[in-house]
Amino acid sequence: MSGMPSFSFTVNGRRRTVEADADTPLLWILRDTLELRGTKYGCGIGVCGACTVLQGNGAIRSCQTTVAEAAGKKFTTIEGLSSDGSHPCQRAWLEEDVSQCGYCQAGFLMEACALLARKPNPTDSDIDDALDSHVCRCGTYPRMRKAIHRAAKQT
Amino acid sequence: MTTRRQFLKTSALAGTALVIGVRWDGDLFAVEKASAVFAPNSWIRIEPSGKTILTIGKSEMGQGVRTSLAMILADELDADWSQIDLVQASPGPKFKRLGTGGSWSIGGSWMPLRTAAAAARAMLVEAATARWAVDPSECTTANGMVTHGGKSLKYGELVETASKLRVPDKPVLKAMSAMKLVGTSQNRLDGHALLTGKARYGIDVHVPGMLYASMERPPVRGATLKRFDAANVHGVERVIAISSGVAVVAKNTWSAMKGRRALITEWSDGPNAGFNSADHMKALHAATEAVVTRAEGSFPESADAIEATYEYPFNVHAPLEPMNCVASVRGGKCELWAPTQAPNRVQERVAQALGVKPDDVEVHVTLMGGGFGRRLNADYAVEAALLSRELKQPVQVLWTREDDMRHGHFQMAAVHETSAVVKEGRIAAWRHKYATTYHNVNGPPGADEQKDLAAFYRDISWGVHDVPYAIPAIETSFGHVETPAIWIGPWRAVYSPSSVFARESFVDELAHAAKADPLQFRLKMLESANDTFKSGDLTVDRARLRRVLALAAEKSGWGSPLPAGHARGVACNVFDGETHTAYVAEVSVPDTPREGLGIVVHKIVAAIDCGVVVNPRGIAQQVESGAIWALSNLMNEITFTNGRAQQTSFTDFPLLRMSGSPAVIETHLVPSHGEQPFGIGEPVVPAVIPAVLNAVFVATGKRIRRLPMRLDA
Numbered sequence: 001m002s003g004m005p006s007f008s009f010t011v012n013g014r015r016r017t018v019e020a021d022a023d024t025p026l027l028w029i030l031r032d033t034l035e036l037r038g039t040k041y042g043c044g045i046g047v048c049g050a051c052t053v054l055q056g057n058g059a060i061r062s063c064q065t066t067v068a069e070a071a072g073k074k075f076t077t078i079e080g081l082s083s084d085g086s087h088p089c090q091r092a093w094l095e096e097d098v099s100q101c102g103y104c105q106a107g108f109l110m111e112a113c114a115l116l117a118r119k120p121n122p123t124d125s126d127i128d129d130a131l132d133s134h135v136c137r138c139g140t141y142p143r144m145r146k147a148i149h150r151a152a153k154q155t
Numbered sequence: 156m157t158t159r160r161q162f163l164k165t166s167a168l169a170g171t172a173l174v175i176g177v178r179w180d181g182d183l184f185a186v187e188k189a190s191a192v193f194a195p196n197s198w199i200r201i202e203p204s205g206k207t208i209l210t211i212g213k214s215e216m217g218q219g220v221r222t223s224l225a226m227i228l229a230d231e232l233d234a235d236w237s238q239i240d241l242v243q244a245s246p247g248p249k250f251k252r253l254g255t256g257g258s259w260s261i262g263g264s265w266m267p268l269r270t271a272a273a274a275a276r277a278m279l280v281e282a283a284t285a286r287w288a289v290d291p292s293e294c295t296t297a298n299g300m301v302t303h304g305g306k307s308l309k310y311g312e313l314v315e316t317a318s319k320l321r322v323p324d325k326p327v328l329k330a331m332s333a334m335k336l337v338g339t340s341q342n343r344l345d346g347h348a349l350l351t352g353k354a355r356y357g358i359d360v361h362v363p364g365m366l367y368a369s370m371e372r373p374p375v376r377g378a379t380l381k382r383f384d385a386a387n388v389h390g391v392e393r394v395i396a397i398s399s400g401v402a403v404v405a406k407n408t409w410s411a412m413k414g415r416r417a418l419i420t421e422w423s424d425g426p427n428a429g430f431n432s433a434d435h436m437k438a439l440h441a442a443t444e445a446v447v448t449r450a451e452g453s454f455p456e457s458a459d460a461i462e463a464t465y466e467y468p469f470n471v472h473a474p475l476e477p478m479n480c481v482a483s484v485r486g487g488k489c490e491l492w493a494p495t496q497a498p499n500r501v502q503e504r505v506a507q508a509l510g511v512k513p514d515d516v517e518v519h520v521t522l523m524g525g526g527f528g529r530r531l532n533a534d535y536a537v538e539a540a541l542l543s544r545e546l547k548q549p550v551q552v553l554w555t556r557e558d559d560m561r562h563g564h565f566q567m568a569a570v571h572e573t574s575a576v577v578k579e580g581r582i583a584a585w586r587h588k589y590a591t592t593y594h595n596v597n598g599p600p601g602a603d604e605q606k607d608l609a610a611f612y613r614d615i616s617w618g619v620h621d622v623p624y625a626i627p628a629i630e631t632s633f634g635h636v637e638t639p640a641i642w643i644g645p646w647r648a649v650y651s652p653s654s655v656f657a658r659e660s661f662v663d664e665l666a667h668a669a670k671a672d673p674l675q676f677r678l679k680m681l682e683s684a685n686d687t688f689k690s691g692d693l694t695v696d697r698a699r700l701r702r703v704l705a706l707a708a709e710k711s712g713w714g715s716p717l718p719a720g721h722a723r724g725v726a727c728n729v730f731d732g733e734t735h736t737a738y739v740a741e742v743s744v745p746d747t748p749r750e751g752l753g754i755v756v757h758k759i760v761a762a763i764d765c766g767v768v769v770n771p772r773g774i775a776q777q778v779e780s781g782a783i784w785a786l787s788n789l790m791n792e793i794t795f796t797n798g799r800a801q802q803t804s805f806t807d808f809p810l811l812r813m814s815g816s817p818a819v820i821e822t823h824l825v826p827s828h829g830e831q832p833f834g835i836g837e838p839v840v841p842a843v844i845p846a847v848l849n850a851v852f853v854a855t856g857k858r859i860r861r862l863p864m865r866l867d868a
Contacts, residue, residue, distance in 0.1 A: 040356075040358070040476070041358065048475065078352035079351070101475070137474055139784055143779070
């Protein structure tokens with residue numbers, strides 16, 4: 001397409017350049033353009049957390065980050081955490097059998113990774129503070145809490 | 156209309172067809188000609204490598220059905236659990252009645268799947284005995300292997316021989332005591348895919364040449380389009396009006412969503428624009444014409460009658476994955492990728508809309524990011540098919556969160572008027588009038604249902620007519636209020652949530668009026684010469700209910716001292732005559748309400764009797780899920796003004812979040828018993844709210860009779 005600006009950033013360790021309208025949320029670039037569909041759409045207004053990815057070690061809402069803002073930055077999506085499920089959070093999630101429908105889980109997982117990066121041994125209250133910006137309609141919260149404590153022990 | 160019975164009639168798994176009189180021929184007994192694999196029926200394929208591919212005929216929306224159905228098949232087959240692969244069934248000649256709802260997946264699939272697996276196992280044994288020239292009765296099977304003395308053959312080595320054998324008519328099932336997988340806790344088979352971004356939901360489907368659409372739908376049910384103006388819509392491929400709305404079609408999702416924001420539509424609102432939920436609530440209160448659904452003894456016109464009225468608002472499913480579907484219509488054929496609970500209904504409705512034969516519509520069932528009943532209908536698939544036909548290209552229609560909330564198939568609002576007479580510490584008379592609306596998403600009651608409206612209304616009055624307590628005089632009734640202005644459809648636990656909220660809250664009121672312990676009061680009211688009774692089609696077993704109450708009491712330490720400010724509440728229920736549940740909730744109510752729920756739910760203890768226990772861990776997950784679902788239900792509602800749902804997202808329709816989640820949710824199972832498992836996904840919802848609110852009453856003296864909960868009201 002002509003006339004569209006191009007933006008470059010890094011996703012899962014790989015440099016990517018895309019042509020898109022500057023206001024396109026990173027979420028849709030990840031999903032539609034880069035075919036990294038593990039990152040989910042839930043609300044589009046930043047209140048459900050399903051689209052959460054890592055920027056460096058911090059969690060961001062990819063539906064609230066435009067491709068223009070993403071330029072030059074480094075992101076990790078669920079696909080980049082590990083493809084074999086070997087990341088401590090993924091392992092802990094599997095061991096606690098957290099997921100139900102699973103749709104929101106990538107967002108929670110990325111948020112948990114960011115939490116553990118800044119607080120290697122989070123308290124229940126830390127977990128509440130970090131994860132309260134996400135919703136899970138299936139109600140996997142109790143198992144998630146256990147999984148985060150378990151992952152903290154493994155890291 | 157989707158009553159439980161009718162749902163089963165129209166949507167049961169193909170395998171359950173045996174139960175409802177359709178022959179299994181061409182399904183269970185069809186041996187594929189190719190002998191490279193052993194495929195004795197629609198459910199099982201074993202490859203020479205030993206890989207065992209099980210077909211799952213139920214849709215996965217988080218309830219764990221792909222795992223538990225695989226467990227049933229693999230156990231009866233004596234398959235090697237590490238060699239299991241799953242494929243999802245699509246509607247077609249082999250699968251004519253796919254559908255997932257009513258918490259009937261495990262109950263309805265249990266015997267058909269075991270029979271299918273037992274037949275396959277018998278054929279594999281026969282294949283081995285032919286090689287060894289021994290008697291089948293001397294062989295054993297385990298872990299994907301047939302063994303005789305010191306000799307063993309893997310199933311994979313037997314597939315060629317087995318595939319040439321006749322399928323036995325009446326295979327012998329394992330004894331319950333010989334079950335190895337059933338009854339053990341197994342992790343979700345899809346867990347790895349769900350946590351690595353590999354799982355594919357409806358929203359993730361991409362087919363070559365696919366366009367993306369966002370659709371502006373009528374703002375009020377029945378509104379018609381006057382005109383649309385796309386002059387300011389840029390960067391999109393097409394803007395098209397179809398019967399269900401105006402679609403903005405683009406090369407990617409964002410362009411479609413953004414384009415839609417610039418779209419101007421004008422509608423004729425039609426007859427439903429006067430609908431307001433506040434007026435509707437008044438109409439429910441005023442519903443005077445009531446059909447009696449159960450009558451025993453006579454209610455004394457006593458001045459001492461205790462009365463209370465409970466109100467339950469409209470609600471919406473709000474699965475995290477909004478409605479969506481990918482459709483590709485070409486040359487009179489349609490291919491769909493649908494996150495659906497009702498694949499055959501999708502096939503039929505799309506065929507009808509396109510004017511083609513159902514066989515010309517192929518439906519691929521994807522994983523679902525939640526369903527909860529919303530995906531039992533086909534509206535999201537029909538509009539995608541119609542749009543693809545216009546575009547002559549594959550297209551994904553993705554609903555926004557706002558679309559999903561505004562165009563829901565809502566949980567009906569209800570009003571419950573209860574009254575009772577308490578004498579000598581017992582309930583002497585009970586009256587419960589229930590006013591609500593039937594599910595209208597599939598039209599009014601059919602001709603058969605019109606013939607016996609009392610039976611029809613009883614069928615949608617679970618939790619009311621099947622009041623389990625032994626009361627000499629009982630009168631329950633149903634008052635219908637038509638609600639054509641909005642779509643009403645099945646929601647998790649269907650008709651039970653409002654009814655059990657009212658019934659179990661009111662029983663608690665009576666216990667307190669009688670100055671009795673609410674648990675002991677219930678146990679006493681469940682003592683009767685007849686432990687089991689039938690109300691309509693439902694069987695209630697008071698002994699099972701007493702047992703789960705006693706178990707919940709024991710495990711929660713009912714009556715033992717609590718920290719200052721904490722209080723306990725109890726409630727119980729029999730879900731649709733099947734799974735029996737009892738809950739004890741422990742709460743405290745801070746002086747300054749907590750953000751979100753307002754109260755603190757410290758602990759929920761559930762005691763569950765679901766007959767045969769298939770996957771204890773899966774059941775515990777559902778107990779946790781049901782508790783959190785119900786707590787969200789205390790916080791939110793959908794209201795209507797001028798025919799329009801007022802809530803749009805998780806801002807004004809709040810859901811419980813991590814900090815509001817109970818610190819402890821315990822599941823205690825009555826040990827597996829009998830020969831039949833019952834459902835769990837829905838039975839774990841209804842008794843939670845009254846258990847919590849009964850605790851709130853103890854803590855505060857405030858009786859909450861209206862949802863959502865307002866402590867300051």
